[in-house]
Amino acid sequence: MNVAKLELSKELYELSGWYDTTYSHTDKGAVKLQDGVCADAEICPAYDTDYLLKALPDRTKWLRYNEDNELWYVAIKIRPDEISAPTLEDAMCKLAIELFKQGVLNKENI
Numbered sequence: 001m002n003v004a005k006l007e008l009s010k011e012l013y014e015l016s017g018w019y020d021t022t023y024s025h026t027d028k029g030a031v032k033l034q035d036g037v038c039a040d041a042e043i044c045p046a047y048d049t050d051y052l053l054k055a056l057p058d059r060t061k062w063l064r065y066n067e068d069n070e071l072w073y074v075a076i077k078i079r080p081d082e083i084s085a086p087t088l089e090d091a092m093c094k095l096a097i098e099l100f101k102q103g104v105l106n107k108e109n110i
Contacts, residue, residue, distance in 0.1 A: 003030045003046035004093035012093050013044045015100040017107055018055060021045040052092040057105070063088065 003009065006025045012018065023030050023046035030046045047055075064073050071084040072091040083098060085091035099105040 001030060001032060001048070002087060002089050003048045004052075004087075004089040006030075006043065006046075008090055008093040008097065009046050010044045012047060012097050012100075015097060016055075016105070018047070018051075019045050021047060021051050023048055047089065047093055047096075049089055049092065052089065052096060056092065056096055056099070063091075 001023060003023050003025075004012070009025055021033075023032055025043045025046045027043065065071075065088075066073060066084075071086060072088040073082040073084045074088075074091045074095045075082045083091055083094045085094055096105065
């Protein structure tokens with residue numbers, strides 16, 4: 001299971017309120033929810049690639065992996081620069097955070 005790291009997931013959750021994920025960050029690490037319920041002390045949702053691909057606007061889904069520096073890059077048409085991170089999930093989560101900060105996404109868009 002690959003999910004965005006805890007710090008990014010917490011920031012995105014605070015901005016978005018997105019909670020209907022398959023995974024959750026807990027005091028024991030990221031876990032898959034059983035019937036939508038977390039057995040451990042839940043900290044915040046954990047965002048995986050499938051969730052983020054569905055949640056982000058269609059125009060945001062430009063992805064590439066650079067083997068030279070081992071980073072994933074994501075970009076959108078309305079933003080000229082790329083966002084990078086060591087994992088695809090982190091890069092996509094960072095993009096979602098930036099879109100909320102810029103006002104491209106807001107809680108009403110959900």
